[in-house]
Amino acid sequence: MYFIKAPPGLVTRYLWVGGVHGLTTGQLADLFAPWGQPTVVLPDHTPAATPTPPAAADQPPPSLGTAGGTAATAASGEAASEVSAAAALAAAAGEEASGSGAPAPTAAAADAARHNGDGSEPPLRCFHAFLEFPGEEHAAAAAAAVPKGGPWAAAGGRKIVATFADLRRDKRPVPRPVATSTQGMGVPGLELLTEFVSPQQEAALLAAVAAAEAEAAEAAAGAGAASCSGRGGGGGGGGGGGAVGQGTGWEVLAKRRVQHYGYRFDYLTRNVDLAKPLGPLPAWAAQLAARIGELPQVSMRMDQLTVNEYEPGVGLSPHIDTHSAFTGPIISLSLGSAAVMELRRGEAARPLLLPPRSLLIMGGESRYAWQHYIPHRLSDVVEGESLVRGRRLSLTFRQARGFACDCAYPEFCDSQEGVLPPTRISLLRQPQPQPQPQSQQSEEEGVGGVAVAGGPTAASVANGGGGSGGGAQAGAAPSISTSREASGAAANGGAAQGAAAGAGAGTSRGGSGEDQQGSPAGAGGGAGGAGGANGDEEGEEEEESRLAALEAEYVHKVYDAIAPHFSSTRFAIWPRVRAFIESLPPGGLVADVGCGNGKYFGVRPDLAVLGSDISAGLVAVAAARLHAPHCPATPHLSPPRAADALVADALRLPYRAACADGALCIAVLHHLSSPARRVRLLRQLLRVLRPGGRAIVTVWATEQEDPKKTLAKWTRIPTVAADGGAAATASATAATAATAAAAAGAAATDRMSASSSCTSLNDRAATGPATPRVDTGPAEPAGAAVAADAAASDAATAEAGADYFVPWHLPFHRTETARAAKAAKEAAVAAGSSAGGEAAAAAPKVDESKGAVVFQRYYHLFTQQELAALVEEALAAGPADADDTAGGDDAGGQVHAPGLAGAGSGARPCGVLEEVFYDRSNWCAVFRRDA
Ligand SMILES: O=C(O)CCC(=O)C(=O)O
Ligand SMILES: [Fe+2]
Known part of the structure; x- marks a missing residue:
C-alpha cells in the first residue's frame, strides 16, 4: 500500500502534508485533531504511527514552535511521492526542503527515528507524511484550514502544505512472508485448523455444492416460483416458503459465483434480509455447521452459509464482513485449492496460506477490525515455492444478527458511530435518476407500503409545494432575483406573511425596519393581521411558484444529480441527533423528514422510522439501507419493517396528523427559500407530531466554525424571498426574544468552539412549564444568564441570516x-x-x-435567534392543517388559534421550544408539541 498525491480536484480522506520535519507523529496528529483524529502514516510504510507516548521528562519532543519554517514551500506540481521509502524521502527533501540544510533522511533513519529507546517519540526526519482521516469531509476541512503559502500559527509558525492523497494498494510487489499457521501472526482471534475435513468429505461437499443449482431450480419449480435461476444476481430472496434445504443456486458476481443458504447475502447492502429466510440449511451444510458450531472457539449456531467459487486468478476485495449483518466469528472452509488470504489492519498486512480442507476461524478482533483479502493471483509464493492456484471453493459460515453490533471497534462498525460508507458496488448500482414526469417518479420510487398511496404526495414532488396544480412552472428559468427586484411579489408575499404572523403570533413583524436587505416586506408585515389574507393572491402564488422553482433547481435537482456521491460523504451519526433519538420514548414512531440516505434509521432498534425526502436519488439510497436493517429485534419472526422511505415533499407530508412521537429534520430547513416556507415546514412537523411528541431541527449557522473555508468559498446572494428580509427574528415575541436571547447568551460563549454547546431554555427563561431536559451537554457556562438578559433586549434587532450558493463538486473521474x-x-x-x-x-x-x-445549492444560513423565532412562530401558529397543500401560505386562514397575541397577552402556543444549541456550525432546535 502506498500513497500518491491526488490529482487536482480529487477529494479523498487522505492528506499529503509537507513540512512535517521535526514534528513528532503525535504532534502532527494533534495539529490536525480538530478535523477528526487522523492516523499518521509515514512515507516508508512501516506500520502506522502509534499514539504519541508520553514524552520522557528529560527529553521532551520539540515544541511545535521550535522548528518553524524549515520545510515545505509549496505543494504545487507533481510531487514524486510514490513511495519507495528512500526515493520518496530523497525526492521530498529535494523538492520541498531546499534551503533547510537538513540532510536527506534515509528510510533507515526514519525508521530508527520512530521510537527512541526510552519510549519517547523523536521528531520526524522525513519531510512529508500522510494523514488518514475518518472521512473526506474531515480531510477537506483540514486541508482547508491549512494556510496557503504562509506560516501557520497553530503549527508554531511553520509552513505546512496539505493536498489530498490517494491510497493505492499493491502496485509494487512487496515480498511478505506468507504464514502457514496463525500462531505468531499477530492477528488476534484468528485461528486456522488444518485438515478439518477429510479428502472424502471434501469430495462429497464439492459434489453437494455442484448439485445445488439443480436442486434450487427444482425446489423453485416445486414451489411454483417462476423465477429462481439465481443467475444474474437478482434472484434469491425466496421468502422462506420453499423446500427444505433450498439455496439460491449459483449467483454470478463480477468475478466469481456464489451460493447462499439460510439467508441470501446482498452485495448491494452488504447485509442479509432477516425477514426473508431461505429456509433451513441443507443436510450436508447443516451437519458441517453443527460441527463447527460445537467448536469451543465458536460455540454458536451458524445459520447462514455463503459458498464462494474462485477460478484461478480470482480473489476477493479487502473487506470486513458487515458487523450489523453477522454476529460472532466468521468461519471459512477451503475446498479444492489453496489460496493466500491477507489480513489487514491499518498498515499491517499479514498473509496466511489457506490449504484445502482447512478451516479458518475469524473471531474477535480479526473478525471485527481486520479486513480479509484474497489477492487476484494465479499463484502464491509460500516459503519460496510457487503454489499454482486451482479452482477453490470456500464455505463461509456465519450467524445472521438480529440486533445492533456493539463491538469494541466502532470505527469499523456500521451499527456504531463510524458507520462505514457504502461500498463502491453499492454506489455503482444506485439507480441514476431518470428525467421523467415527477408525479410518476414519486409513485414509482415510493418504496414500501407506508403512506405512499393516495394523498397529495405524489403530485407534489415536482412542485416543491409550489402551487396546487399549477406546478413548478418547469419551463420557467429559475430566478434568483432579489427581493428588491421582485418588489411586486414582495409586497404581496410580505402581506401574506404578515397575515400568518399577525394572526398566529401577534408578532412584531412591523419592526422589520432592521431588514438589511431593504426588503419591502416590512410593508406587508405592517399590514399584519387578517389584512394580509386579503392580499393579492395571484401575487402570492407567483411568489410561491418562483421560490418553489428556485428550490427545484438549486436544491432538488442538485441532490438528485449528486445523490450517490453526496450519500457517500454522509454517514457520521451526529452525537446530538443521536442523543435526541435516544431521548424518545420506547417503541415510538419517528418521522425523518429530509432523511437523505437514511443514516439515522438504525440508531434505535425499537423505533419505527418513516423517512421521506424530496430527492428520489437519495431515497433510493435510503431504501437500499432498508434491506440492511440494523434494527429488527426479533430476527426470525419476520418483523415488520422498522423503517421505510418515500419520496415526499416536506411541505406536504403524506402522514396522518399526530402520528409521530418524534420528528427529525436534519439539514433541510436551510434549503427552503423563504421564512413563510420554513414556517410551513415546521408546522408540518407539528402536525405530524402527537401531543407530547418532540422534534429536532438543525440548520447551517451563519456562525461557521471556519468561515474562511466555508463562507469565503460560498457565494453570498441577495435574499431570494421577497419577505426574506423580514426573517423571523423580527417576529420574535417578547417570549421569543427572551428564549432566543437566553440561548444566544449561552451559545455565544462557545459557539465558535468545536464542541457542542447547548442551552436548555427552560432553565434560563421561564417561558413555560418545566419540561424534561434533553440536553446532555456541558453545564451552562457561568454568566450565561447575564448574557441572556443583555441579549434579550437585543433580540428585536437580531440579524437575520443570509442566503448563499454553496458549491458541490461532483468529481468525474471517481x-x-x-x-x-x-x-x-x-x-x-x-x-x-x-x-x-x-x-x-x-x-x-x-x-x-x-x-x-x-x-450550486441554495442555502439560507441562520442566526440562532432566527431559528428560535421561527420555531416560536410555528408553535404560535399551530400545526399545519391537513390540507395545507396550496402553494401560497394562506396561514391566515389556517391558524388554529386565531388572534393570538404575543406572550404578554395570553398567547397559547401549541408547544414549547425546549432548547436551541450550537453544534459544529449548525443551529439546532428541539421543540415539543403539547396540544
Ligand atoms: O473465500 C473465503 O475464504 C472468504 C469469503 C469471504 O470473506 C466472504 O464471503 O465474505
Ligand atoms: Fe468475508
Whole structure:
C-alpha cells in the first residue's frame, strides 16, 4: 500500500502534508485533531504511527514552535511521492526542503527515528507524511484550514502544505512472508485448523455444492416460483416458503459465483434480509455447521452459509464482513485449492496460506477490525515455492444478527458511530435518476407500503409545494432575483406573511425596519393581521411558484444529480441527533423528514422510522439501507419493517396528523427559500407530531466554525424571498426574544468552539412549564444568564441570516460517481450551449481544472435567534392543517388559534421550544408539541 498525491480536484480522506520535519507523529496528529483524529502514516510504510507516548521528562519532543519554517514551500506540481521509502524521502527533501540544510533522511533513519529507546517519540526526519482521516469531509476541512503559502500559527509558525492523497494498494510487489499457521501472526482471534475435513468429505461437499443449482431450480419449480435461476444476481430472496434445504443456486458476481443458504447475502447492502429466510440449511451444510458450531472457539449456531467459487486468478476485495449483518466469528472452509488470504489492519498486512480442507476461524478482533483479502493471483509464493492456484471453493459460515453490533471497534462498525460508507458496488448500482414526469417518479420510487398511496404526495414532488396544480412552472428559468427586484411579489408575499404572523403570533413583524436587505416586506408585515389574507393572491402564488422553482433547481435537482456521491460523504451519526433519538420514548414512531440516505434509521432498534425526502436519488439510497436493517429485534419472526422511505415533499407530508412521537429534520430547513416556507415546514412537523411528541431541527449557522473555508468559498446572494428580509427574528415575541436571547447568551460563549454547546431554555427563561431536559451537554457556562438578559433586549434587532450558493463538486473521474458525473457533465455542456440567460446560469458548470461538475445549492444560513423565532412562530401558529397543500401560505386562514397575541397577552402556543444549541456550525432546535 502506498500513497500518491491526488490529482487536482480529487477529494479523498487522505492528506499529503509537507513540512512535517521535526514534528513528532503525535504532534502532527494533534495539529490536525480538530478535523477528526487522523492516523499518521509515514512515507516508508512501516506500520502506522502509534499514539504519541508520553514524552520522557528529560527529553521532551520539540515544541511545535521550535522548528518553524524549515520545510515545505509549496505543494504545487507533481510531487514524486510514490513511495519507495528512500526515493520518496530523497525526492521530498529535494523538492520541498531546499534551503533547510537538513540532510536527506534515509528510510533507515526514519525508521530508527520512530521510537527512541526510552519510549519517547523523536521528531520526524522525513519531510512529508500522510494523514488518514475518518472521512473526506474531515480531510477537506483540514486541508482547508491549512494556510496557503504562509506560516501557520497553530503549527508554531511553520509552513505546512496539505493536498489530498490517494491510497493505492499493491502496485509494487512487496515480498511478505506468507504464514502457514496463525500462531505468531499477530492477528488476534484468528485461528486456522488444518485438515478439518477429510479428502472424502471434501469430495462429497464439492459434489453437494455442484448439485445445488439443480436442486434450487427444482425446489423453485416445486414451489411454483417462476423465477429462481439465481443467475444474474437478482434472484434469491425466496421468502422462506420453499423446500427444505433450498439455496439460491449459483449467483454470478463480477468475478466469481456464489451460493447462499439460510439467508441470501446482498452485495448491494452488504447485509442479509432477516425477514426473508431461505429456509433451513441443507443436510450436508447443516451437519458441517453443527460441527463447527460445537467448536469451543465458536460455540454458536451458524445459520447462514455463503459458498464462494474462485477460478484461478480470482480473489476477493479487502473487506470486513458487515458487523450489523453477522454476529460472532466468521468461519471459512477451503475446498479444492489453496489460496493466500491477507489480513489487514491499518498498515499491517499479514498473509496466511489457506490449504484445502482447512478451516479458518475469524473471531474477535480479526473478525471485527481486520479486513480479509484474497489477492487476484494465479499463484502464491509460500516459503519460496510457487503454489499454482486451482479452482477453490470456500464455505463461509456465519450467524445472521438480529440486533445492533456493539463491538469494541466502532470505527469499523456500521451499527456504531463510524458507520462505514457504502461500498463502491453499492454506489455503482444506485439507480441514476431518470428525467421523467415527477408525479410518476414519486409513485414509482415510493418504496414500501407506508403512506405512499393516495394523498397529495405524489403530485407534489415536482412542485416543491409550489402551487396546487399549477406546478413548478418547469419551463420557467429559475430566478434568483432579489427581493428588491421582485418588489411586486414582495409586497404581496410580505402581506401574506404578515397575515400568518399577525394572526398566529401577534408578532412584531412591523419592526422589520432592521431588514438589511431593504426588503419591502416590512410593508406587508405592517399590514399584519387578517389584512394580509386579503392580499393579492395571484401575487402570492407567483411568489410561491418562483421560490418553489428556485428550490427545484438549486436544491432538488442538485441532490438528485449528486445523490450517490453526496450519500457517500454522509454517514457520521451526529452525537446530538443521536442523543435526541435516544431521548424518545420506547417503541415510538419517528418521522425523518429530509432523511437523505437514511443514516439515522438504525440508531434505535425499537423505533419505527418513516423517512421521506424530496430527492428520489437519495431515497433510493435510503431504501437500499432498508434491506440492511440494523434494527429488527426479533430476527426470525419476520418483523415488520422498522423503517421505510418515500419520496415526499416536506411541505406536504403524506402522514396522518399526530402520528409521530418524534420528528427529525436534519439539514433541510436551510434549503427552503423563504421564512413563510420554513414556517410551513415546521408546522408540518407539528402536525405530524402527537401531543407530547418532540422534534429536532438543525440548520447551517451563519456562525461557521471556519468561515474562511466555508463562507469565503460560498457565494453570498441577495435574499431570494421577497419577505426574506423580514426573517423571523423580527417576529420574535417578547417570549421569543427572551428564549432566543437566553440561548444566544449561552451559545455565544462557545459557539465558535468545536464542541457542542447547548442551552436548555427552560432553565434560563421561564417561558413555560418545566419540561424534561434533553440536553446532555456541558453545564451552562457561568454568566450565561447575564448574557441572556443583555441579549434579550437585543433580540428585536437580531440579524437575520443570509442566503448563499454553496458549491458541490461532483468529481468525474471517481469510479463510484463516474456515471452520475458523466450525465451531469453532458447536461452541463448542453445547458451551457443551448440555453441562454438564467437557465444557463442555473446549470451546473464543468470545471476541468478541478475535474468536477460544479453544482450550486441554495442555502439560507441562520442566526440562532432566527431559528428560535421561527420555531416560536410555528408553535404560535399551530400545526399545519391537513390540507395545507396550496402553494401560497394562506396561514391566515389556517391558524388554529386565531388572534393570538404575543406572550404578554395570553398567547397559547401549541408547544414549547425546549432548547436551541450550537453544534459544529449548525443551529439546532428541539421543540415539543403539547396540544
Ligand atoms: O473465500 C473465503 O475464504 C472468504 C469469503 C469471504 O470473506 C466472504 O464471503 O465474505
Ligand atoms: Fe468475508
